[in-house]
Amino acid sequence: MVASSGPLIQSKEPKPQMGKLGPSAPKQGKEGSKQKFMPPADIIIKSVEKESPGADGRRYAAAVGFMERDKKAKTIQIGNTVFIITPPNGPQVELHIASVESPNEIVQRLKVLPNTLKQLGIKKVVTYSDNPAIKKIATQTGLPIKMNQSQRMVGNQMKPTYQFEMDL
Secondary structure, three states, rough: OOOOOOOOOOOOOOOOOOOOOOOOOOOOOOOOOOOOOOOOHHHHHHHHHHOOOOOOOHHHHHHHHHHHOOOOOOEEEEEEEEEEOOOOOEEEEEEEEEOOOOOOHHHHHHHHHHHHHHHOOOOOOEEEOOOHHHHHHHHHHHHOOOEEEEEEEEEEEEEEEEEEEOOO
C-alpha cells in the first residue's frame, strides 16, 4: 500500500483559517475586492498608534515579539485582528486586542476566539479597557462575558476602567 503525499494539484489560493495561531488567509470584503492581509506586527503598530496617539507602536510590537520569543505571550491572528494572550500557557490568561478592522469585524473575530482558546487549554480570559466602546463590542458578541467597572491607574491618573471576564 502506498501512502499519499498530498493532493496532486495544489491550489495557488491560500485556504482561509479562522482561529489559527499566526497568520490567516485574506477574505473577501463587502465590495468583492480582497481584504489586504497584514502581518501581526503591522496590525499592532497601527492599532497602538490609533488608540494612543503619540505612543510608539513599533516599540510595543517589538515588546510583544520579544515576549512571544521568550514564551511569555502568544499571538493569535484572526483576519486583521491580533489577540495577545499572557501568560500563554496558564488556565487563566489576560487578553489584549490589536486591530485595524471595524468594530463589527472585531465582534465577529471575538465570537470565534473561544474555540481557539479552548484548544490551547485556557479556562478563563480577563481583559481591561478604559474605552467604553469595548463594552459595546463585548455585549454585541453574545458571549457570556462578565463586565465590571472600577478605577485603575493609567499613567499618573485614576481612570474609569472596565474589567471583562469570560469562563470558557
